[in-house]
Amino acid sequence: MKKIDKVRFGATVIIIFAVLLSVSINITGVQNTVDSVYSFMSKKFGWFFVLANLVAFVFSIWLIASPKGKIRLGGHDCKPEFGRISWIAMMFTTSCSAGLIVFGFIETIYYSSAPPFQISPFSVQAYEYAEMYSHYHWGFNAWTLYVPASVAIGYMLYNKGRNSLSLGNACESVLGRHSKGLAGIAVDILGIFGAVVAPVTSMGLGMPLLTLLFQNIFGISDQYVTNIQAIILLIWVLIFGTSTYLGLSKGIKNLSNINVSLAFAFMIFVGFLGGILKLFQAEINTLGLYIQNFVRMATYTDPYGDGVFVGSWTVWYWAWLIVYMPLMGVFNARISKGRTLREVAIGQMVFCSLGCWVAMSTLGNYAIKLQQSGIDIATVLNQEGQPAAILYILENMPASKMMMILVAILVFVFMATTVDSSSFVAAETTTIHISAEDRAPRWVRIFGAGMACLITFVLLQVGGFNAVQVLAILVGLPLAVVMFIVIASTIKMLKKEEEYWNKQ
Numbered sequence: 001m002k003k004i005d006k007v008r009f010g011a012t013v014i015i016i017f018a019v020l021l022s023v024s025i026n027i028t029g030v031q032n033t034v035d036s037v038y039s040f041m042s043k044k045f046g047w048f049f050v051l052a053n054l055v056a057f058v059f060s061i062w063l064i065a066s067p068k069g070k071i072r073l074g075g076h077d078c079k080p081e082f083g084r085i086s087w088i089a090m091m092f093t094t095s096c097s098a099g100l101i102v103f104g105f106i107e108t109i110y111y112s113s114a115p116p117f118q119i120s121p122f123s124v125q126a127y128e129y130a131e132m133y134s135h136y137h138w139g140f141n142a143w144t145l146y147v148p149a150s151v152a153i154g155y156m157l158y159n160k161g162r163n164s165l166s167l168g169n170a171c172e173s174v175l176g177r178h179s180k181g182l183a184g185i186a187v188d189i190l191g192i193f194g195a196v197v198a199p200v201t202s203m204g205l206g207m208p209l210l211t212l213l214f215q216n217i218f219g220i221s222d223q224y225v226t227n228i229q230a231i232i233l234l235i236w237v238l239i240f241g242t243s244t245y246l247g248l249s250k251g252i253k254n255l256s257n258i259n260v261s262l263a264f265a266f267m268i269f270v271g272f273l274g275g276i277l278k279l280f281q282a283e284i285n286t287l288g289l290y291i292q293n294f295v296r297m298a299t300y301t302d303p304y305g306d307g308v309f310v311g312s313w314t315v316w317y318w319a320w321l322i323v324y325m326p327l328m329g330v331f332n333a334r335i336s337k338g339r340t341l342r343e344v345a346i347g348q349m350v351f352c353s354l355g356c357w358v359a360m361s362t363l364g365n366y367a368i369k370l371q372q373s374g375i376d377i378a379t380v381l382n383q384e385g386q387p388a389a390i391l392y393i394l395e396n397m398p399a400s401k402m403m404m405i406l407v408a409i410l411v412f413v414f415m416a417t418t419v420d421s422s423s424f425v426a427a428e429t430t431t432i433h434i435s436a437e438d439r440a441p442r443w444v445r446i447f448g449a450g451m452a453c454l455i456t457f458v459l460l461q462v463g464g465f466n467a468v469q470v471l472a473i474l475v476g477l478p479l480a481v482v483m484f485i486v487i488a489s490t491i492k493m494l495k496k497e498e499e500y501w502n503k504q
Helices: 007-027 027-066 084-096 099-113 124-139 140-158 170-181 181-217 221-247 250-275 278-297 308-335 341-372 378-382 386-395 398-431 441-463 465-474 478-503
Strands: none
Touching: 007 027, 007 181, 007 278, 007 308, 007 441, 027 124, 027 278, 027 308, 027 341, 027 465, 027 478, 084 250, 084 308, 084 398, 099 170, 099 181, 099 250, 099 341, 099 378, 099 386, 099 398, 124 140, 124 278, 124 308, 140 308, 140 341, 140 478, 170 181, 170 278, 170 478, 181 308, 181 386, 181 398, 181 441, 181 465, 181 478, 221 441, 250 278, 250 341, 250 398, 278 341, 278 378, 308 398, 308 465, 308 478, 341 378, 341 386, 378 386, 386 398, 398 441, 465 478
16 A cells, blocks of 8 residues: 655645745735845855756756766666657646746747846847847756756666655765655655645746636626636646546646647747748847857856846746756656656757747747837836736737637646646655555645645735745755755766676
């Protein structure tokens, strides 16, 4: 019979509900505190996140180029459990969530209105650099943050015979026996907290947009907003329950495949709306700028300026994505059995980046086209917020109602996929496994999904999403330290394997 790891499960639940209670009781105090801490962290430790990202990128490139990249998770003769397209789709949709749609439309507007490198706002160069930076923040450097944990956890699970999907196990070569003690437990609790709360922060992006779209599609007044949100969360719980019943191979896999098909169909359609020839022209220009400025972006800390752009965007992104690292590491490791380490790195860095670039180029260029034509998205974004700005873009599209319906479906499915994967990871990391093939009880997954929906509903009522988003990002600092340990541990493990085979 499967057993729950009471220490990890109990500690995580207590921490989450303590945070939720604090936000509910004193939202203003919590918001002010976490804002102050984040401001301090981004100014004093922003360089550390830039360095962590750079180290993860170098590690991933080394893994791809090294002979060690040929090592297969599960052994030389192990066959992949999932087809390549489904495998990439699951990795892609789990991490992107609703953020890809939200930022796909408005990130270029944010950047062009307050560009880096002292460029004049809304100039031609500002638009060009806005596209370049959106590709950078959603490209290789973003996805490389998941590679070390995915490789380390998968290697320990399928090649070293460890039974648990654990971030603590991934640090074993460095932490030694401490990986089974308090240090390992602390790492795991930190990772589980990130796996549960990171998707909830994405709901803070997606739920307000989804609610506003539903209101405009069906003509629902503000007094029924709570009812709309409750219905959305209830449908999500039903989706989670169905996916849990069907299992990983049929549940999350099929949901991810549907998600990707809908997303790319919509993006291609928007690409044609904006002008496909213009899109290719812009993308070639963007890739050229990306290559020319890659080293500058990867090392940019703005030491002599105000640091606003790098602190508000690059540091914010790397901190936020590192919070996703435990979720993505465990999930990617679980679905990557039979894949080589090189495949795991390329699958995330290259194929998932290409998917994001399609969104950033099609949606982002369309937003720029509207802005340049006199449809002032930037003012709406500044005065009314992200959901209103995206609604404004959709209202200026042909067949605007149909566009709203399509975007609502996309946001809905993206968020459902992410939270479903999150509940899977939380369940697996809080269960004591008998073997590598053992699975967590279904009720634990349903509990995790239900808890995410409960947290979301409460935060919506008290207006506490901003506080929890920033609070979750603060977890990125200790997790960045953990990532260094994971990288060192992985290199040490692979070196030992090389020494073992050289002796044979």
